[in-house]
Amino acid sequence: MTRIHLNAFDMACAGHQSAGLWRHPEDQGHRYRELGHWLELAKLLDQGGFDALFLADVLGVYDVYGGSRDAAVADAAQFPVNDPTMAISAMASVTERLGFGVTISTTYEQPYALARRLTTLDHLTDGRVAWNIVTSYLDSAARNLGLDSQIPHDERYDIAEEYVEVCYKLWEGSWEDDAVVRDVERGVYTDPAKVHDIGHKGKYFSVPGPFLCEPSPQRTPVLFQAGASKRGLKFAASHAEAVFVSGPSPKVVRKSVDALRAAVAEQGRDPRSVKVFTMLTPVVAETSEEAQAKLRSYQELVSVPGAFALFGGWTGVDLSELALDEPLTYADSNANRSALASFTTADRAWTPRELAEFIGLGGRGPVFAGSPGEVADELERWVEEADVDGFNLAYVTTPGTFADFARWVVPELRRRGRVPEAPEGPTLRERLGFPGPRLAPPHPGASYRR
Numbered sequence: 001m002t003r004i005h006l007n008a009f010d011m012a013c014a015g016h017q018s019a020g021l022w023r024h025p026e027d028q029g030h031r032y033r034e035l036g037h038w039l040e041l042a043k044l045l046d047q048g049g050f051d052a053l054f055l056a057d058v059l060g061v062y063d064v065y066g067g068s069r070d071a072a073v074a075d076a077a078q079f080p081v082n083d084p085t086m087a088i089s090a091m092a093s094v095t096e097r098l099g100f101g102v103t104i105s106t107t108y109e110q111p112y113a114l115a116r117r118l119t120t121l122d123h124l125t126d127g128r129v130a131w132n133i134v135t136s137y138l139d140s141a142a143r144n145l146g147l148d149s150q151i152p153h154d155e156r157y158d159i160a161e162e163y164v165e166v167c168y169k170l171w172e173g174s175w176e177d178d179a180v181v182r183d184v185e186r187g188v189y190t191d192p193a194k195v196h197d198i199g200h201k202g203k204y205f206s207v208p209g210p211f212l213c214e215p216s217p218q219r220t221p222v223l224f225q226a227g228a229s230k231r232g233l234k235f236a237a238s239h240a241e242a243v244f245v246s247g248p249s250p251k252v253v254r255k256s257v258d259a260l261r262a263a264v265a266e267q268g269r270d271p272r273s274v275k276v277f278t279m280l281t282p283v284v285a286e287t288s289e290e291a292q293a294k295l296r297s298y299q300e301l302v303s304v305p306g307a308f309a310l311f312g313g314w315t316g317v318d319l320s321e322l323a324l325d326e327p328l329t330y331a332d333s334n335a336n337r338s339a340l341a342s343f344t345t346a347d348r349a350w351t352p353r354e355l356a357e358f359i360g361l362g363g364r365g366p367v368f369a370g371s372p373g374e375v376a377d378e379l380e381r382w383v384e385e386a387d388v389d390g391f392n393l394a395y396v397t398t399p400g401t402f403a404d405f406a407r408w409v410v411p412e413l414r415r416r417g418r419v420p421e422a423p424e425g426p427t428l429r430e431r432l433g434f435p436g437p438r439l440a441p442p443h444p445g446a447s448y449r450r
């Protein structure tokens with residue numbers, strides 16, 4: 001029976017994908033500032049059968065809707081938002097096997113510094129870190145990070161290509177495995193002959209020296225990628241070990257997955273070796289009726305302006321300029337092209353009225369409400385019809401959605417042989433089904449190894 005991988009999808013903010021639900025009395029998203037909140041969540045996920053906690057991130061405010069940031073600010077739509085990396089080592093200290101996927105953009109930070117941060121986390125978590133490689137989509141981020149507006153969409157990916165090349169050289173090529181000798185008698189901690197300058201001089205980056213860190217358990221963290229435009233797919237086909245996609249139906253997601261697997265094969269890699277995760281928000285209760293009642297109570301709390309603020313940031317489209325029943329059209333934007341395509345060209349053109357209902361809960365992915373058996377059936381249907389390997393499960397309330405899922409659905413998935421009783425490991429790479437802790441050929445990163 002094919003394994004189903006499960007990530008909890010979250011962000012270091014009070015309102016992630018379900019705009020307005022911070023008003024729910026059980027929602028604890030506002031505790032995102034407390035370390036205790038993250039430690040409790042990590043323990044719940046670790047014991048509850050999740051493979052990883054996957055953390056999104058943005059470096060700007062959502063200010064496309066109505067030409068203003070007010071809706072996003074008032075509704076806590078991914079604002080305020082803290083740095084996603086800080087709590088990870090603390091979470092690792094209270095968990096055994098949970099992985100941590102962290103989103104960091106290649107657009108606003110030098111690879112030399114980022115590679116060190118991720119390696120530090122890989123050491124402190126004993127090899128349980130993944131990097132979700134993104135290129136960003138908000139003009140507001142660009143403006144506050146020293147640019148007039150965003151670097152053009154496809155060039156951001158050109159930068160990302162060179163960025164990961166630098167990282168591979170640092171992670172895989174700079175240090176030999178046995179460089180650290182700690183030879184007290186000779187007075188040698190690290191053998192200088194086994195640490196190498198990477199000598200990188202490219203179009204965007206110059207890194208002549210050696211990596212600052214000694215090799216960590218995975219060396220290169222597990223590489224996730226999110227972004228499914230034509231250019232995004234090309235990047236993923238070369239570099240991603242796992243890809244995060246989203247779309248409203250299996251039919252829409254299947255198109256991206258087929259295109260991705262074909263592109264991976266063209267790169268000489270096994271198309272099944274890339275794990276695809278799609279976004280879904282589960283609403284589960286003991287019975288179908290209870291789950292539907294719960295869903296209705298959630299729907300009453302949705303903030304449409306908050307949802308439209310998120311949509312504006314993702315796609316660059318200001319829904320305030322459209323009539324409620326006017327279908328959206330696709331135009332190449334500088335934002336997240338695949339997000340817009342999934343509501344226009346991929347299947348059918350959605351209207352703002354339909355979007356208000358759909359994205360209010362769970363963002364760009366579907367919401368499914370049902371009993372444990374019905375939710376498990378739905379996940380199996382997605383695996384079959386969309387050809388995905390797992391899910392980034394978004395929440396309506398946190399930690400409520402994750403606790404319900406761990407309590408009701410994971411045991412059902414275990415009964416069906418979809419989730420193992422004990423996780424594989426010990427590293428995240430092995431837990432996700434790869435043969436060893438480190439990148440393996442023909443992944444291009446492995447070719448930099450000494």
Ligand SMILES: Cc1cc2nc3c(=O)[nH]c(=O)nc-3n(C[C@H](O)[C@H](O)[C@H](O)COP(=O)(O)O)c2cc1C
Nearest residue numbers: 056057134135136137226227228229232336337338
């Ligand atoms: C499912 C999904 C999740 C994403 N999550 C993030 C994120 O958390 N932060 C971010 O800056 N970009 C995120 N992105 C967007 C990527 O940064 C992407 O590089 C950029 O928007 C271009 O996407 P495109 O190739 O689909 O046009 C996400 C994209 C997808 C499809």
